[in-house]
Amino acid sequence: MAKQLLALGNTVIVTGRNKEKMNQAKEQYPKLHTYSVEVTDIDSIQDLYEQVTRDFPTLNVLINNAGMMNAIKFQTAKAKGIADEVNTNLAGPILMTQIFLPHLLQQKEAAILNVNSGIAYFAFDKAPIYSASKLGLHSYTQSLRKQLKKTPVKVFELAPPRTSKPMFSGTEEDNASVDRVPEVPISEVVRKMIDGIKKNRETIVPGMSKLLKLVGKIQL
Numbered sequence: 001m002a003k004q005l006l007a008l009g010n011t012v013i014v015t016g017r018n019k020e021k022m023n024q025a026k027e028q029y030p031k032l033h034t035y036s037v038e039v040t041d042i043d044s045i046q047d048l049y050e051q052v053t054r055d056f057p058t059l060n061v062l063i064n065n066a067g068m069m070n071a072i073k074f075q076t077a078k079a080k081g082i083a084d085e086v087n088t089n090l091a092g093p094i095l096m097t098q099i100f101l102p103h104l105l106q107q108k109e110a111a112i113l114n115v116n117s118g119i120a121y122f123a124f125d126k127a128p129i130y131s132a133s134k135l136g137l138h139s140y141t142q143s144l145r146k147q148l149k150k151t152p153v154k155v156f157e158l159a160p161p162r163t164s165k166p167m168f169s170g171t172e173e174d175n176a177s178v179d180r181v182p183e184v185p186i187s188e189v190v191r192k193m194i195d196g197i198k199k200n201r202e203t204i205v206p207g208m209s210k211l212l213k214l215v216g217k218i219q220l
Contacts, residue, residue: 001063004190006031013052013059016066039066039092040084042099049099060110062100064093067115069130082129089133094140104153111197113156114141118205120159145202156197158204160189 005012006029015037016022022034035051038044052059068088070081093114104110119127120134138157145155161184189206196204 001065001190001193002029002032004187004194008194011056013056015048039096040087042095045095045099049103053103058107060104060107061113062096062104062111063113063115064096065115066092067117067130069127071126072129074128085129086133089130090136090140093137097144101153105151107152110153111156112144112153113158113193113197116141116157116159118159118161154200154202156202156204158189158193158196158206160184160206 002012002014002025011033012031013033013035014022014025015035017036017038019036022036026032026034033055035048036044037048066088068085070085072082072085097112097114101112104112114137116137117130117134119131120138122131124131138159141155141157148155184206192206193204
C-alpha cells in the first residue's frame with residue numbers, strides 16, 4: 001500500500017508496534033513517515049493522534065490495516081490469546097477511528113478505509129476468532145458509513161482474498177487446506193483498492209472474496 005500510494009504523490013504515514021520493521025520500511029522508502037502505536041491501547045492511539053495531527057494538520061485518510069490470524073481450538077485456547085485477537089482485529093480499528101474522527105470531520109474531504117477479509121463472509125472454523133472479528137468489523141463499517149453519510153468523510157471497506165502475505169498460524173494440516181485457496185499478489189489487491197477508491201466504490205471485494213461472499217450466504 002505504502003509503495004503504490006507514494007508513487008501517486010501522496011504523503012504516506014506508516015504506524016506499527018514493531019520499530020525494527022518500520023525502520024526497514026523507512027530505509028526502503030525514505031519518503032515514508034513512521035510512528036509507533038499499539039492499536040489495542042487507547043493511550044497509545046491518543047499519543048499517535050496528537051503527534052500526527054500536529055505534524056500533518058491536513059491528514060485526511062485513515063487506513064485501518066492491523067490484523068492477526070490464529071488457529072484456535074476452543075477446548076484448549078487461552079482467554080488472553082482470544083482477547084488479543086479480538087482487540088487487534090475489531091477493537092483496534094474502532095478505537096483508531098473514534099480518536100481520529102474529529103480531525104477527519106474538519107477536513108474538506110476525508111476517508112476511512114477498513115481492511116477486512118473475504119473470511120468475514122463465512123464461518124472459518126480453523127481461525128474462528130479471526131472470522132468472527134472480521135465479520136464484526138464488516139458490520140461496524142456499514143454502521144459507520146450510514147452515520148457519516150452526510151459528512152465529508154467517506155467510508156470504504158477492502159475485503160481481500162488470500163494474499164501472498166503469510167498470516168495463518170495453523171498446523172501443517174491446517175495450512176495444507178488453506179493452501180488450496182489461490183494466492184493473489186498483494187500488489188494486485190492494492191491496485192484494485194486504489195481503483196475502487198477512485199471510482200467511489202464503497203466495498204472493494206477483489207478476486208476470490210466475491211466467491212467467499214457467495215459461499216457465506218449459502219452457509220447461512
